[in-house]
Structures are given as structure tokens and as C-alpha cells.
Amino acid sequence: MRKPIVAGNWKMNKHIGEAQELAAGVAEGTNGFDDVEVVVGPTAICLAPVAAVIEGSNLGLAAQNMHWADSGAYTGEVSPTMIKDAGCDWVILGHSERREYFHESDKDINHKTHVAIEHDLKPIVCIGETLEEREDERTLQKVEFQVRAALAGVNKSDIKNIVIAYEPIWAIGTGKTASPEQAQEVHADIRSMIADIYGQEAADAIRILYGGSVKPHNIAEIIAQPDVDGALVGGASLEVDSFVSIAETVNSKQ
Numbered sequence: 001m002r003k004p005i006v007a008g009n010w011k012m013n014k015h016i017g018e019a020q021e022l023a024a025g026v027a028e029g030t031n032g033f034d035d036v037e038v039v040v041g042p043t044a045i046c047l048a049p050v051a052a053v054i055e056g057s058n059l060g061l062a063a064q065n066m067h068w069a070d071s072g073a074y075t076g077e078v079s080p081t082m083i084k085d086a087g088c089d090w091v092i093l094g095h096s097e098r099r100e101y102f103h104e105s106d107k108d109i110n111h112k113t114h115v116a117i118e119h120d121l122k123p124i125v126c127i128g129e130t131l132e133e134r135e136d137e138r139t140l141q142k143v144e145f146q147v148r149a150a151l152a153g154v155n156k157s158d159i160k161n162i163v164i165a166y167e168p169i170w171a172i173g174t175g176k177t178a179s180p181e182q183a184q185e186v187h188a189d190i191r192s193m194i195a196d197i198y199g200q201e202a203a204d205a206i207r208i209l210y211g212g213s214v215k216p217h218n219i220a221e222i223i224a225q226p227d228v229d230g231a232l233v234g235g236a237s238l239e240v241d242s243f244v245s246i247a248e249t250v251n252s253k254q
């Protein structure tokens with residue numbers, strides 16, 4: 001049985017005090033949710049302050065990005081050892097905003113995925129198609145390419161610690177959600193591709209999250225899909241009530 005995950009990507013939102021307040025509220029609201037892993041993803045500057053307030057809770061802590069080097073002349077970057085030191089056990093990699101605005105390539109994301117594994121950080125690797133690609137019926141081709149590229153050279157034994165987040169770009173922050181059937185089709189395709197590369201055991205173990213305008217009102221039908229193992233949540237992770245409500249629904253998935 002795969003334990004579902006609800007991860008919040010706070011993006012470039014919340015100052016330190018606000019981030020601590022939100023994290024404390026989420027920790028309290030999800031206390032006792034034993035059937036879901038709940039993860040919060042503040043900005044880099046808020047990681048350590050948030051770690052301090054969630055200590056002792058069940059919440060996981062994710063950075064939204066990291067560099068691949070441990071240290072060096074990379075002005076403005078944050079290293080894997082630094083995010084670990086700040087308290088992270090997770091790292092979001094290859095979010096579509098990083099790919100689009102900061103020109104992260106599939107090669108960069110593959111490099112960072114390897115580095116995350118080496119540092120015992122669990123990567124949440126984001127992939128997804130544009131609206132144009134969906135309309136051209138190139139969705140599966142695109143996501144298969146991105147998953148293969150991100151996982152190139154990754155050992156079978158590490159697959160269980162990697163999370164894939166399928167995030168159709170046209171559904172991020174737009175209020176448009178993929179239908180449960182659209183999400184299931186892509187998730188099942190990714191899982192069967194993992195089975196082809198790594199075998200059925202790895203495919204059964206890897207967790208595949210859906211992301212794209214997930215809200216309290218639509219999470220139930222999304223999580224009901226057999227290959228959806230949770231959600232990566234943007235906007236709705238910025239309020240305690242909406243995020244806890246999403247986590248609660250996932251926690252009660254049969």
C-alpha cells in the first residue's frame with residue numbers, strides 16, 4: 001500500500017512570521033492524520049524558522065528548489081546540505097515555474113534528482129504538459145519524456161523514495177483542474193512506464209501526485225482514482241483551513 005502525500009507548495013508567499021503561523025496551524029490541524037504524509041514547502045528563507053515551529057509534529061518540510069553543488073560560487077543559490085541543515089527531508093524539483101522562468105532543463109532536473117538521493121532528500125519531481133501539447137494529443141509523449149529524463153541513471157532501489165508530481169501546466173493557478181479521468185490516464189501511463197523500466201514492484205511503490213488547482217471541493221474525486229497517490233497543492237496550501245481539509249479528505253481515502 002502506498003501512503004498518500006499532500007504537499008503544499010507555498011511558492012514566493014509568506015514572510016517569516018506568517019509562514020510560522022501557517023505551519024503551526026497545519027501541524028495542529030493535521031495532528032493524528034495517520035494515513036497521509038503532509039508536507040509544507042515554504043520559501044528558502046522560511047525553512048529554518050518553520051522547522052523550529054513544526055518540530056515534534058508529523059509534518060514534512062520541503063524546499064522548493066536547490067542547487068546541485070554542496071557549496072561554491074553560485075550567487076543566490078541554496079545547496080542540498082543547506083536545506084538539510086535547515087530541516088528539510090523533501091525537495092520539490094523541476095516545477096513548471098522553475099522550468100519556464102529560470103530555464104531549468106531536464107538535464108538539470110536529472111542532476112538534482114541524483115543529488116537529492118545522495119543527500120537522503122526525497123525529491124518531488126514535477127512534470128506536465130502545456131495546453132498546446134494537450135490539444136495536439138502529445139500529453140503522454142511529453143510526460144513520458146520528462147519522467148525518463150528526470151530518472152535517467154537512477155537505481156531501482158531508489159525509486160520508492162522518489163515522488164512524481166503530474167501537474168498539467170494549464171491547470172496550475174488557473175482554477176482549471178484536469179478531470180479525474182484525465183489525471184488517472186496520465187498517472188496510469190507513468191506507472192506502467194516505471195514498470196517497463198524498473199519492474200512491477202518499483203511501479204507499485206512509487207507515489208504519483210496530482211497538482212493543478214486542487215481545492216477542498218475537488219480533491220475527493222481526484223484522490224478516488226487508483227493511480228493518484230495524493231496532491232501537490234499551490235494556492236489552497238496558503239490557508240490552514242483549505243489545506244487541512246484537503247489533507248483530511250486524502251487521509252480518509254479507502
Ligand code: PEP
Binds near residue numbers: 009213
Ligand atoms: C503548483 O504550483 O504546484 C500548483 C499545483 O498550484 P495550484 O494548486 O495553485 O494550481
